Amino acid sequence: QVQLVESGGGLVQPGGSLRLSCVFSGSAFSLYRMGWYRQATGKQRELVATITRGTGTDYADSVKGRFTISRDNAKNTVYLQMNSLRPEDTAVYFCNAYMVGSANEYWGQGTQVTVSS
Numbered sequence: 001q002v003q004l005v006e007s008g009g010g011l012v013q014p015g016g017s018l019r020l021s022c023v024f025s026g027s028a029f030s031l032y033r034m035g036w037y038r039q040a041t042g043k044q045r046e047l048v049a050t051i052t053r054g055t056g057t058d059y060a061d062s063v064k065g066r067f068t069i070s071r072d073n074a075k076n077t078v079y080l081q082m083n084s085l086r087p088e089d090t091a092v093y094f095c096n097a098y099m100v101g102s103a104n105e106y107w108g109q110g111t112q113v114t115v116s117s
Helices: none
Strands: 003-007 010-012 018-025 033-039 046-051 057-059 067-072 077-082 091-098 105-107 111-115
Touching: 003 091, 003 105, 018 033, 018 091, 018 111, 033 067, 033 077, 046 067, 046 077, 057 067
Parallel strands: 010 111
Antiparallel strands: 003 018, 018 077, 033 046, 033 091, 046 057, 067 077, 091 105, 091 111
């Protein structure tokens, strides 16, 4: 059974930075596509960024050039470096693990990010 635990959220001023971490507990981390999603109050959950089993990445247009997703397969961890944060980035951020071509998909419990002065 896979478990995902996020950390690193918090309150930050506009223009600031945060680094989210997601620790994957289970087997075969390197086989999963990892991703970060977010859900703001009253809105649907949306994709922020994904990283493949290799180093292929994909980003939502709204975060391109500001956010960077990375993974450390030795530590079973995926990161989201968030720079130049804006109030509209305020949301609960969720970690996702998906084994492409299978029914294996898992979610973390989420971590709150609030961007406000």
